[in-house]
Amino acid sequence: MSDDTRHSSAPTLEEVAVIAGVSRSTVSRVINRSPRVTAEAIAAVERAIGELGYVPNRAARILASRRTFAIALVIPENTAKFFADPYFASVIQGVALGLSSTAYTLSLLIAPEADAEKTRAFLQAGNVDGALILSHHSDDRSYLALSRTLPVVFGGRPMSDEGENAYYVDVDNVAAAEHAVRHLISRGRTRVATIAGPADMAAGLDRVEGWRRALEAAGLEADLVERADFTPAGGEDAMRRMLARGIPFDALFAASSQMASGALGVLREHGLSVPGDIAITSIDNDYFAQSATPRLTTIEQPSVEVGRTMARLLVDRIEGRDVTQVTIMPTQLVEGDSV
Amino acid sequence: MSDDTRHSSAPTLEEVAVIAGVSRSTVSRVINRSPRVTAEAIAAVERAIGELGYVPNRAARILASRRTFAIALVIPENTAKFFADPYFASVIQGVALGLSSTAYTLSLLIAPEADAEKTRAFLQAGNVDGALILSHHSDDRSYLALSRTLPVVFGGRPMSDEGENAYYVDVDNVAAAEHAVRHLISRGRTRVATIAGPADMAAGLDRVEGWRRALEAAGLEADLVERADFTPAGGEDAMRRMLARGIPFDALFAASSQMASGALGVLREHGLSVPGDIAITSIDNDYFAQSATPRLTTIEQPSVEVGRTMARLLVDRIEGRDVTQVTIMPTQLVEGDSV
């Protein structure tokens, strides 16, 4: 057992050098893929590395090179509540996947709003080469300042005004919503209600806006709005309030399939058929959309790709390559049986 | 702009020492809260730190102390497919939360099965102080070996035989399933079918086992089993197969609420009422359970707490404190309207 501890010291670059019969510098060059090394040297070093099972010590590397090869994925605490949102989870997965083929390590930071300062200090202290901010709320202001000292890429358009020159990946929520609503109108629906997202989230605002535009373009009235929090339970409540108004409508656009699925239950309860009485479209082709009865007609977002793209862009920025500030990912309508 | 780069070098411990008028050693002691420092020295150093906005360089610290203050959360790639599973997401969130109050950093690793070796090497190389393994599959064998050289805590009981002396946090899946099925029986149901999880996942196996035990204890037949993959779509297919058998049953125990929600749609399609014709219980009090119609009666697992506990246990192990090898978290039945 004391044996265990003794052997736990990992092989060092020095040992590799000895076995390969070259200097430490050469080993270092091979590891860092420097072009100025002979094929034989490379072979010898790689053999030695394999033999020893050598893996570079990250800390030493960071200290010497002044680069960390680490990026942070920052999730403000209130956003973390949406952790169970399939869209959200997919983006995180995409980030991790996008990074897995690189030398970068992903550091997951759930930032308590209380001391966002502490988080910023950590990020500024050179612990990471860049940061990905996944904030769906308007509290991204504190992180925008970060952009001045550290490569940062946002997931979703930052809401604060200072977000003008931030780098971010997003979908066109206004267009997506418009598309969903136009689809309802094209099927002859004329009275389209909406269950919108929170007013302090970009996706919340933009999707109502798209709904409004589609209706106005068709000369239809845009007055039936209920807000919820993107969850099924929220959608349920919103639908109850909507029905309580007593104003008839023949279609619903829900800003998220989760809310749509909550609303579906209430409609069923009230004996309203879908799509017979009420046609529905929503955003997010997730489990909720796919397992709803009837299956929802939705706008699909390339969630995993959004994450993957965020990661790629950040790495590109870190490594000095030019990247566009705003990346809008494509969305598409996926037909279900709710329209 | 070149100004920016010039100033980007963070203040060092050395600079703090100069301003505070003490040696580097003393500064280091203050930072590490060594008891052997005078109050005046502490005050002077802290003033200097505040003045400079000094933050210790992580890499240097790691290199010198041979500790990383980082822990890895390893998610084998095939498990990553379950990323959108609310249970899974909650556990991750719990881990992040549990760590946020400590000095440890969370490094998220999605490990391609192809080179699980590469991942192991990274972990062995001293890049982290410990690892959390979230594997729901039987492929955890490769990670069990890790336990010998690194503090490791598993989420969910490891499936391999060598898992005997692994540290893990889990719920009693057998008991949970038994509870769910007993509830059905206590309501007078006698013909209980089950939609089970995959046979290569501990939760898959254990929950069928619980179902079987409950039925046998009641002298009822345990023969109606269909396997699925824990997703709504899988539940849907499984239910179709179940109905295709043509064998009547009056209750269903689904190993996950996601599958139950998929099954619900099929039952409705076939004109079967819940709980009238078929009573249902399932595991996981998540969105799916809560937004189903009717709301599902389920067994709730403390998912966030599982994650938080995993984090706490790992930190305890790393810091040499004694911890129990197996931690079983409590579950409870939450009544919905499906029974």
Place this chain on the structure above:
DNA sequence: TTGTATGCGTTATCAT
């Protein structure tokens, strides 16, 4: 192309 020497910012050992 390769090796030598120095430095990265901190902790730890040893004196004092």
Place this chain on the structure above:
DNA sequence: ATGATAACGCATACAA
């Protein structure tokens, strides 16, 4: 209680 100094493991300018 404090300070000088040697590691920690690697990258890199410079020399060869």
